[in-house]
Amino acid sequence: MKNKNNRREFLKLTGLAGISLAGAGIIPACASGGGSKDASNNVQAQEKPRNQVFNMSGYSAPPMETVRIGFVGLGSRGPGHAVNMSLLEGVEIKALCDIVPEEAEKARKRIEFAG
Numbered sequence: 001m002k003n004k005n006n007r008r009e010f011l012k013l014t015g016l017a018g019i020s021l022a023g024a025g026i027i028p029a030c031a032s033g034g035g036s037k038d039a040s041n042n043v044q045a046q047e048k049p050r051n052q053v054f055n056m057s058g059y060s061a062p063p064m065e066t067v068r069i070g071f072v073g074l075g076s077r078g079p080g081h082a083v084n085m086s087l088l089e090g091v092e093i094k095a096l097c098d099i100v101p102e103e104a105e106k107a108r109k110r111i112e113f114a115g
Helices: 002-032 035-047 078-086 101-114
Strands: 067-072 091-097
Touching: 067 078, 078 091, 078 101, 091 101
Parallel strands: 067 091
Antiparallel strands: none
16 A cells, blocks of 8 residues: 555656646746747748758659559558558559468458459
8 A cells, every 4th residue: 555655646746747847838938928929930940041951851763663562560450551552553462461370361361352
C-alpha cells in the first residue's frame, strides 16, 4: 500500500510541475497582447528568401513501365492496401511477408480474388 501512495504522489507532483512549466510559457505570451504582431512576423519570416539545401521534396524518379511492390509485415491493414495496389495499372505485387505465414497466404488469396 505504501508504494501505491508514493506512486500516486509522484504522478500528482510531476503533473503539477508539467502544467506549471507549460503555463509559464503561455501566460506571458497572452499577457503581452502581441498575438497579431507575432503572426505578421511569421508571415514575414516565411517570405524571406533562403538558401535551400537538397531534400527529397522535389525528387522524381524516371517513369517505370511496371512498379514492383513488396509488403513486409501485413498486420491488419496491409492486406487491404495490397489489394488496392494490385488493382492499379502497371503495379505488380512481388512479395508478401508476415511473421504469421498464414496471414501472408490469406493476403495472397485476397489479391488473387480481387484480380
